[in-house]
Amino acid sequence: MTKRPLTILLANPRGFCAGVNRAIHIVEEALRRYGRPVYVRHEIVHNRYVVQSLEAQGAVFVEELDDVPDDRPVVFSAHGVPKTVPAAAEKRGMFYLDATCPLVTKVHHEAARHVLDGRQIIMIGHSGHPEVVGTMGQVPDGSILLVETLEQAETVQPTPGQSLAYITQTTLSVDDTAGIVAVLRRRFPDVEGPHKEDICYATTNRQQSIKAIAPRCDAVMVIGAPNSSNSRRLVEVAASSGCHRSYLVQRASEIDWSWLDGINRLGVSAGASAPEVLVDEVLEACRQRFEVTIEEISVTRETVTFKLPAELCT
Template identity: 60%
Template sequence: MNAPLQNPPADQMRQPLTVLIAAPRGFCAGVDRAIEIVERAIDRYGAPVYVRHEIVHNRFVVDALKAKGAIFVEELDEVPDDAPVVFSAHGVPKAVPLEATRRGLEWLDATCPLVSKVHRQAERQIESGRHIVFIGHVGHPEVIGTMGQVPDGSITLVETVEDVADLPFPQDMALAFLTQTTLSVDDTAKVVAALKERYPHIVGPKAEDICYATSNRQAAVKQIAPDSDLVLVIGAPNSSNSLRLVEVAKRCGTDAHLIQRATDIRPEWLDGVGTVGLTAGASAPETLVREVVDRLAEWREVEEHTLVSAEEKMVFKLPRQLVG
């Protein structure tokens, strides 16, 4: 449980505080789609509907879906034979839907279409006879899902420039690279540059694999951070895209903290702070943004400004089972 809320020192109470709110922020099209899939599945099949892994990495969202009748599990063998199951937005290894089909389960795939695109790219590169170097974070569900699209041993994971230096492949080996969709744009560019320098013939995707939402949210933080004394990022500690936003803010020379709820804000963070930058990872709902602003307004005289760096109009189609 969170520690009891404390107020800032009396001399800071009601002082002016500028809040710069990044836009875009919060839910992306893939997260919107995944949540709607679970909600529609509950309406269509009735509760409970099982979900393999957190549908998105946000406790607030997960708890809200639990209250509607979703049951979250980590593995398919925890799903009863007669229950519908949804696969999370992060994607799953190819063996998971195959096993669900073998068992006769009614399953729905909430994998973000931009992650599915990387899955298809991986399959095509293997069909072309190339070994894949995959840039991503060890143990992340998206990485596990993507590596599970191709035969064992046909994909190698790297995280850093140092990892590239340790690769054992000869220079003339047929190689391709792909990336996780929620990485740091700047860090990934360095790893890709190292790969291309070491393996000039390596093949990459025609378009960047890092998704538009991840790129846009990082760019939005770069816009607010230089003018902020403190940046607050709303997101879960296991949310890759949220953690990257904290890193981006800190690289701008600004103090930054990841919070899940307004109750995580510590009053001492506001010592000497006149401007707070605020954003939310792609799995965090807008209601949490308002919750944070309201909490800050209890302490200080808040003046809000929204800084828009991009417009997002992306919408993804629902699975055919839920349409009509």
């Protein structure tokens, strides 16, 4: 039976970013140095394949420090944690490693600086996301007002007379965030923003690469987890860039092949916490069903790397 032709436009950059690579390496190096088990508070990154791979090596994932024995190492996830978490670990005399992405730590420092300078903070982000919880937990309660939408930006009411600043979650839609910032600047002309945008380079680059391929595609498939903010934003960006048949899948086994009925050009990308092995798996599944031609579309080359914590470098 002759296979139908399918052209795949493969977005680049895609997949792992420097912060995700660093977080995974922290867990792997901790296992190598300290043996099994090493505990990890919350999913190290939002990807089940990654979590299960680390579990197979001896990592144990928990949601709270109460589930960690005093005598075993614990790693804090790449999303960051409230100040109360390392404080509790220190009180118990626990050995911990902080895998918070350095670009998230940058936002933590911004929040702390604004509070020291007497500013109230508006944070643009998604309620309940671990990164937002961690950032809001860097400062006293009430210091940060969370805004998720344009509508909330129009109605948020900071304390009258207090100076104001805004910060953002690192994994948001660049375009949506720009719209919210524009509203805040219109309503509060003196609001202080970050010296360098909080949305991280990897989020920005992956969204740019999706924008480059989406108008040329009949459908777009993003590989990533449903609880991965940056992956979900890629699906939204593809749709807003002209490809309304845009789907999020965790891996090839989840693909509904009816999505590709009548499709001649498929865009493929992956969120910053999705490993390249899952991209390869999807491409191979496509090859089994179609005569595939792959065209890689690159918008930039990433060279960013982050060092491991000092405790793992000696």
